Amino acid sequence: MRSWKIGLAIAMLACIAALSLTAQDGASDGPRFVDGTRLARPTNYREWVFVGSSVGLTYLPPGNGTAAPPFANVFVNPSSYRSFMQTGKWPNATMLVLEVRRSSSESELVKGGRFQTDLVALEANVKDSRLPDGWAFYTWGPPSALKDAADPAPPGQAIPGEGTCVDCHINRTAVERTFVQFYPTLLEVARQKGTVKPGF
Amino acid sequence: MRSWKIGLAIAMLACIAALSLTAQDGASDGPRFVDGTRLARPTNYREWVFVGSSVGLTYLPPGNGTAAPPFANVFVNPSSYRSFMQTGKWPNATMLVLEVRRSSSESELVKGGRFQTDLVALEANVKDSRLPDGWAFYTWGPPSALKDAADPAPPGQAIPGEGTCVDCHINRTAVERTFVQFYPTLLEVARQKGTVKPGF
Numbered sequence: 001m002r003s004w005k006i007g008l009a010i011a012m013l014a015c016i017a018a019l020s021l022t023a024q025d026g027a028s029d030g031p032r033f034v035d036g037t038r039l040a041r042p043t044n045y046r047e048w049v050f051v052g053s054s055v056g057l058t059y060l061p062p063g064n065g066t067a068a069p070p071f072a073n074v075f076v077n078p079s080s081y082r083s084f085m086q087t088g089k090w091p092n093a094t095m096l097v098l099e100v101r102r103s104s105s106e107s108e109l110v111k112g113g114r115f116q117t118d119l120v121a122l123e124a125n126v127k128d129s130r131l132p133d134g135w136a137f138y139t140w141g142p143p144s145a146l147k148d149a150a151d152p153a154p155p156g157q158a159i160p161g162e163g164t165c166v167d168c169h170i171n172r173t174a175v176e177r178t179f180v181q182f183y184p185t186l187l188e189v190a191r192q193k194g195t196v197k198p199g200f
Numbered sequence: 201m202r203s204w205k206i207g208l209a210i211a212m213l214a215c216i217a218a219l220s221l222t223a224q225d226g227a228s229d230g231p232r233f234v235d236g237t238r239l240a241r242p243t244n245y246r247e248w249v250f251v252g253s254s255v256g257l258t259y260l261p262p263g264n265g266t267a268a269p270p271f272a273n274v275f276v277n278p279s280s281y282r283s284f285m286q287t288g289k290w291p292n293a294t295m296l297v298l299e300v301r302r303s304s305s306e307s308e309l310v311k312g313g314r315f316q317t318d319l320v321a322l323e324a325n326v327k328d329s330r331l332p333d334g335w336a337f338y339t340w341g342p343p344s345a346l347k348d349a350a351d352p353a354p355p356g357q358a359i360p361g362e363g364t365c366v367d368c369h370i371n372r373t374a375v376e377r378t379f380v381q382f383y384p385t386l387l388e389v390a391r392q393k394g395t396v397k398p399g400f
Binding site: 046047049050052053054055056057058059060061062069071073075078081101103107109110111112113114115116117118119168172181182183184185 | 246247249250252253254255256257258259260261262269271273275278281301303307309310311312313314315316317318319368372381382383384385
């Protein structure tokens, strides 16, 4: 009878280990740093949660290059999304990926409007307690660097903290350093939770 | 020694059962029918895989109402997405959700371009062997019906098979009855797998 219980205990421990490995999918989906300063490019961000898309959005007076305005898609790691939906705030180890794609109307079928085509830029906005400022922006460089098949997840470089994108993300965003005012499903939750900055 | 093995066997069976329940998250994410003919609205489709967004896309000569072109976001159930990435085809029990949202440029910050706001329509394109034609389209009605908090997942009505959307989805689509030509990451896979129709 005693050995029966030992067998059960061993198997239960193995089972708990296997189940926690499965559950980790959600918890370990945040930023991964390389050499402490660079950000590994997630290979599966297209399976993360989509929070919004815009077209031709610019915060500067538009120039003359708006004939083919690009789309910007934003994705967030799933565990941080689920946390935001509960609290209206971003937890530690949150990573939002901004994917910029060319737009096109070139299709025999299409009589108006634009759809998305090639990837032209990939950037990230990260909230992490390991960062000196708590937040940082990263870029994975020009499109040619994004297609390096030999290294599917090259690390991204930090964008200097003095850049206009950082200032704007601090001063003009609806929730923390993120443009939740442009992500309608997140904005609704943030309003319910009272985490939206005054003025939004 | 014999009872030790029996204990181990019982616990292993329990473990397998628990693990398969966990794994089912992916396999049971497809269409769910109500009364055999209506389609339950998925409550979590915003956590499905985003495949593309377009703005103002129309297949008819544009009218005069393009001042605020809507966005159309398309999501697919995760298990079908993963299958497509392996094969370039949609498996049985695939559900693509089309979400139409108003667009806006009304923000003190925004100097050009448009972002997404309120939900205005929700439709689905379903591939399922239980359907007479193998595929069907569903709509969840006007926006007011979508906000029924008392029933978060009201069933959608089938769109009649003779409609122009069905003809167009049969004759003008790149892969099966889906507009993969407008979903760049899927199109790349379909080209690799040789599942794109001639002409695309």
